[in-house]
Structure formats: C-alpha cells, structure tokens
Amino acid sequence: MSDLTFTLIEFGIKAAIIINIVLVMASVEVYLERKISAWIQNRVGPNRVGPMGLLQPIADVVKLFMKEDLVPKAAFQGFHRLAPLLTLAVAIGVYAVIPYAHYVNIGERTVYWGIAPNINIGVLFILAMTSIGVYGITLAGWASNSKYSLLGGLRSAAQMISYELSMGLSLLGVILIAGTLSLNEIILFQRDGWYGLRWMVFLQPVGFLIFLVSSFAETNRTPFDLPEAEPELVGGYNTEYSGMKFGMFFLAEYANMATASAFLSLLYFGGWSLPFPEFWDSIGLIEGTWSRALLQFGSFFVKLMIFIVFFIWVRWTVPRFRYDQLMNLGWKVLLPLSIINLFVTASVIIFFGL
Amino acid sequence: MPEQSILMEYLPLILMLLVGAVVGIQFTLFSEWLGAKRFTKEKQTTYESGMIPYGSASDRFSIKFYLTAVSFLVFDIEVVFIYPWAVQLRELGMQGFVAMSIFIIVLLIGLFYEIKKGGLKWD
Numbered sequence: 001m002s003d004l005t006f007t008l009i010e011f012g013i014k015a016a017i018i019i020n021i022v023l024v025m026a027s028v029e030v031y032l033e034r035k036i037s038a039w040i041q042n043r044v045g046p047n048r049v050g051p052m053g054l055l056q057p058i059a060d061v062v063k064l065f066m067k068e069d070l071v072p073k074a075a076f077q078g079f080h081r082l083a084p085l086l087t088l089a090v091a092i093g094v095y096a097v098i099p100y101a102h103y104v105n106i107g108e109r110t111v112y113w114g115i116a117p118n119i120n121i122g123v124l125f126i127l128a129m130t131s132i133g134v135y136g137i138t139l140a141g142w143a144s145n146s147k148y149s150l151l152g153g154l155r156s157a158a159q160m161i162s163y164e165l166s167m168g169l170s171l172l173g174v175i176l177i178a179g180t181l182s183l184n185e186i187i188l189f190q191r192d193g194w195y196g197l198r199w200m201v202f203l204q205p206v207g208f209l210i211f212l213v214s215s216f217a218e219t220n221r222t223p224f225d226l227p228e229a230e231p232e233l234v235g236g237y238n239t240e241y242s243g244m245k246f247g248m249f250f251l252a253e254y255a256n257m258a259t260a261s262a263f264l265s266l267l268y269f270g271g272w273s274l275p276f277p278e279f280w281d282s283i284g285l286i287e288g289t290w291s292r293a294l295l296q297f298g299s300f301f302v303k304l305m306i307f308i309v310f311f312i313w314v315r316w317t318v319p320r321f322r323y324d325q326l327m328n329l330g331w332k333v334l335l336p337l338s339i340i341n342l343f344v345t346a347s348v349i350i351f352f353g354l
Numbered sequence: 355m356p357e358q359s360i361l362m363e364y365l366p367l368i369l370m371l372l373v374g375a376v377v378g379i380q381f382t383l384f385s386e387w388l389g390a391k392r393f394t395k396e397k398q399t400t401y402e403s404g405m406i407p408y409g410s411a412s413d414r415f416s417i418k419f420y421l422t423a424v425s426f427l428v429f430d431i432e433v434v435f436i437y438p439w440a441v442q443l444r445e446l447g448m449q450g451f452v453a454m455s456i457f458i459i460v461l462l463i464g465l466f467y468e469i470k471k472g473g474l475k476w477d
Contacts, residue, residue, distance in 0.1 A: 003362065011366050015373050068390045073398045074407070085378035092374030096367050116366045124437065125367065145411045146400040154419050161426040168433040175440045239401055244385030248378060324476035327422070331465075331474045335429070339462055342436070343455070349443060350451045 006109070014115050018095050026254040027057030033312050040316045061247065069243035072144065079143035084241065084248035087136030091252040094129045094259050097122045099184050101272045101296035105288040112184075113272075113293060122183035123175060126263060127168055130218055133256065134160045137227065137237050140249070144240035152236025155323065156220065156227030162330040163217035163224075169338035170210035173345045174200050174267050183266055191273035201268040206341045208268045210334050215260040217330070220253065222315040226323055261307030262300075269303050272296035421473055432461050 031046070031054065038045025046053030071080055099117030103110050112118060119125070134157050141153015175181060177200065178189040190198050201208045217224040228236035238249045265271055274280055274296060285292040321329070400407050439446065439454050468474060 007362055007365065011369055015370060018370075019373065019377060065384055065388050066390075067385075068392065069385050070393075070397055072400045074400050074411075081382060085375065085382055088378040088381070089371060089374035092377060093367070093371040096370035115370055116363065119363055119367065142412070144400065146407075147402065147411045147413075150411045150413075150415070154415055158419050158422045161430075162422060165426065165429045165433065168430075169436075172433075172436055172440045175437070176443055179441060179444060181437075181441060234401065234403070243389050244381050247385075248381055327474065327476045331425075332469060336462065336465065339458060339465075343458060346440075346443060346451055346454070350448060 010111065011115065018115065019092065022092055022095060022255050022258070023251075025258045026251050027061070029254045029257060029308060029312075030057045030060065032309065033315070036309065036312045037316045040313075064244050064247040067243040069245065070240075072146065072240050074145040075240060076143040076145065079139055080240075081245075083136050083140035083143055084245045084252075085136075086139065087133060087252040088248045088255075090129050090132045090136065091255040091259070094126060095255075097125050097183055098259070098262050098266070099187065099272060100300060101293040102184075102287060104290055104293045110288070113297065114184075117184045118182055120180070120182050123171060123181045123186075123267075126259075127164070127171075130160075130167075130256075131164060133252075134164075136252075140241070141237040144237070146240050148234045148239045149237050152227050152233045152239065155233075156237055159217055159224065159226055159326060159330075160220075162327060163214040163334070166210050166330060166334035166338045167214035167218060169335070169342055170204075170207040170214065171267070172338075172342045173204045173207035176342070176345050176349055177203055183271075186267060187271040187273050190270040191277060196273055196275040196277045197270070199268060199270045204268065204341075204345070206337065207345075208264075210338050210341065211268070212264065213329075213334060215264065216311070216314070217326070219256045219260050219311075221257065221311060223318040223321050224326060225320060226326060257311055258304070258308065261304050261311065264307050265300065265303035270299075271303075272300040274299050418476060425468065425474065428464070429461070432457075 034056065035045045035053070037043075046056040049055040049059045071077065096115040097117065097119060099112070099114040101113035103112045105111075116122075137160070138153045138157040141149045141151075141156070144150070174186065178186045180186060180189075186200075190196075190200060192198070216222075220227050227233075228238070233239070238246055241249065280286075280292060280295070285295065400411070435457070436454065439450060443450060
C-alpha cells in the first residue's frame with residue numbers, strides 16, 4: 001500500500017470520527033448549557049424529551065431542519081447563503097490540528113490521534129482559522145441588508161479583531177518557552193519535566209489569564225456577547241437567518257467554544273499528557289498501546305469538559321460588558337499587558353536561560 | 355522526496371476544510387429543501403421591529419470601527435513578525451533579543467500615543 005493511499009484512508013476514518021465528535025460535543029454543550037443555566041436559576045431545565053431531557057438537542061436539530069428557511073428579499077442572496085457555510089467550515093477545519101492522545105502502533109505503522117497533530121504550523125493554523133471566522137460573521141451582518149444585522153456584524157468584527165491581538169500575543173509566551181509551533185511538541189514539553197506536570201499555566205500564569213479572557217471574547221460568549229446583545233440588537237448578525245442556517249451559526253459557536261476549551265487545556269494544562277509518566281510505564285501501559293492512548297484521551301477529555309462547564313458557568317454568572325468597557329479592556333489593559341508578558345518571558349529566557 | 359512529504363503533511367488540513375465545507379453545504383441544502391415554503395410579502399421583508407423598513411442598511415457607520423480595523427492591521431503585522439522570532443529566540447540569542455526589544459518598544463510607544471490622542475476612545 002502506497003503512502004498516499006494510506007494517508008487518504010487514515011484521513012477518511014479520522015475525519016468521520018472527528019465530525020461526529022464535533023456534532024455530538026455541540027449537542028452535549030447545548031444540553032449542558034440548558035441544564036446548568038436551569039440549576040443556577042433554580043429551575044428544572046429540559047426534562048420532557050427522553051430521560052432527563054437527554055434527547056432535547058436532537059429534537060432541537062430536527063426542529064431547525066423543518067423550519068421555513070426565510071431569506072429577506074433585500075438580502076444579497078449568494079453572500080447570505082455563503083456566510084453560515086464559511087463560519088461552519090472554518091469551525092470544523094480547526095479540529096484538524098487538535099491532538100486527542102499521543103499515538104497507537106498498528107502493525108508497523110504509527111497512527112497519531114488527530115488528523116495533523118504534528119504539523120509544524122499548528123498554532124498559526126488556529127489563529128488563521130479564528131481570523132477567517134470573523135469574515136463569516138461580518139459577511140452575515142452585511143449580506144442580510146438589515147440595520148440590526150449590520151450593526152451586530154460590525155461590532156462583532158471590531159471585538160474579535162481587538163481580542164485576537166491579545167490572544168496572539170499571549171500565546172507567544174508559550175511558544176517562546178517551548179520553542180515550537182507544533183501542538184504535539186508543546187504537549188511533549190509539558191510532559192517531560194516536573195513528573196509530567198510542567199504545565200504552561202505554572203510558567204505563564206499571566207499569559208493564561210489573558211488567553212482565557214480573549215477566548216471568551218473570540219467565541220462571542222458572555223460577558224463579551226455584544227454582537228448578539230438582545231436588548232439592543234435583537235439577534236445581532238444572525239437576525240435575518242432562520243432554519244438550519246441559523247443552526248449553523250449556533251453550531252459553529254458551540255464548536256468554537258469546544259475548540260477554545262481544547263486549546264486552553266492543550267497549551268496550558270498539558271493536553272493529553274498524563275502526570276507521572278514513569279508510573280504508567282512501570283505498570284505496563286507503555287506508549288503506543290491502546291490502553292495508554294485511551295487513558296491519555298481520558299485525561300484530555302476531563303480537562304476539556306472542565307473548561308466547557310467553566311464557559312457555561314461564567315455565562316450565567318457574569319453580566320454583559322458595555323461596548324466602551326469591552327474596547328478599553330481589550331486595547332488598554334490586555335494588549336499592553338500581553339506585550340509586557342512577552343517581554344518579561346523573553347528576558348527570563350535570555351538572561352536566566354530557562 | 356522531502357518536498358513530497360511536506361505536501362503530504364499539509365494535505366489533511368486542506369481536506370479537513372473541504373470536509374467542513376461539504377458538511378456546511380449539506381446543511382444549507384437540507385434546510386432549503388425540508389422546510390415549509392409559504393412565503394408572503396411581509397415575511398420576506400427585513401426585520402425592523404415591526405416597522406416598514408426604510409432606506410438601505412448599507413448606510414454610513416461610525417468611523418471608530420474603521421479606526422479599530424486600521425490599528426488592528428498595524429498590531430497584527432507586528433504579531434506576524436514576532437512569531438518566527440519567538441520560535442527561534444534561543445538560536446538568535448542576545449542580538450535577536452535586543453533587536454526585537456527595540457521593535458516592541460517603538461510599537462508600545464505608538465500604542466500609548468494612540469491612546470493619548472483618543473484614537474481608541476469609545477463613548
């Protein structure tokens with residue numbers, strides 16, 4: 001079997017699994033969001049469809065597909081259709097670089113968990129894709145040819161590009177320390193020291209906080225959900241969308257939330273790495289076996305879920321910012337802070353040889 | 355051979371984006387086929403809180419959005435410059451550190467000047 005055929009078959013299987021993970025994760029997030037918000041507000045939450053309302057997300061998706069797909073006469077038809085497509089395609093494309101676990105040996109081949117976790121531009125690819133995500137939202141706002149949509153799209157674009165700067169600069173601290181842009185190598189750096197607990201969050205606490213705040217703004221989640229501030233803008237950029245086209249924005253938002261949680265855990269909390277690697281080696285679970293890989297996936301998944309629950313928890317706890325406060329925080333606090341963080345990190349590496 | 359293997363490495367990324375686009379196209383088509391189609395004139399107007407829409411939405415908007423975008427461009431290019439430097443810092447050593455420090459300080463001065471001038475003021 002040639003390398004190309006093997007790559008394509010490998011890709012096909014992994015892509016099918018990952019698409020399912022994305023869609024299932026999105027519905028799990030929707031369910032969790034509704035349940036947790038209900039508990040926080042002392043309600044019961046969805047409990048009619050299936051046991052404990054577990055089938056609620058499926059019912060929602062069926063409903064969205066069956067809805068009338070309205071496009072306003074005044075809208076720019078082609079772009080109106082393109083916008084949700086672009087947003088969703090980019091949100092799914094990011095999953096190509098996420099490593100879910102290290103690798104398993106199948107016969108003579110080494111199969112990595114993830115589509116391209118070793119690629120040497122991993123971090124850049126994430127940043128590029130989040131930037132393209134802005135196009136989808138702005139395009140949706142403009143193509144709807146509605147005043148609310150346009151304002152929502154503009155606000156969203158300004159907010160996302162502002163926080164993208166501090167996001168990119170806070171990541172630089174991690175890259176300076178690890179000296180690589182490949183996600184798997186960043187995880188290996190975190191595993192190979194301090195008994196597998198050399199997590200970046202201990203080396204880069206300020207960078208972590210900036211990244212956390214910026215990822216809330218990047219995913220348009222409360223307290224930064226200005227683009228869809230209901231009292232002012234009806235629905236923001238997705239006011240004129242209905243049916244599954246609205247659902248695609250919704251899906252992309254939740255997929256982006258999962259991506260942000262995944263990157264927080266990969267870059268700052270060791271991703272799939274297990275603490276005390278020698279211990280796992282000594283009881284026979286060496287690298288390359290299925291059981292080790294599944295344990296690593298478990299480690300990653302637990303961190304991912306903690307962050308997702310944190311995202312939801314914040315949404316139902318913290319009130320929305322005002323727009324000038326949002327911009328001030330981004331440009332006057334987070335941006336200088338992340339530049340100083342970068343500067344201090346570089347100085348420590350140069351003068352103390354970390 | 356090495357060129358080929360680099361291409362092989364990047365192929366999955368492009369394919370994954372295509373898969374995303376295919377999923378998106380499927381959703382769009384299903385949404386347009388499955389839903390009810392009972393269009394009326396009122397349904398197809400743009401939403402303006404129940405009023406009859408007037409004027410075009412492609413109207414003038416606040417200059418501040420434009421200013422933000424221009425500032426973003428300046429600083430994003432800065433970030434693009436810093437990325438390769440960050441990966442190579444240990445090899446570049448002292449010289450690279452000093453060079454990039456000057457670059458960063460100049461840009462910080464620019465940022466503070468812009469803040470002082472009120473270029474990022476929202477009210």
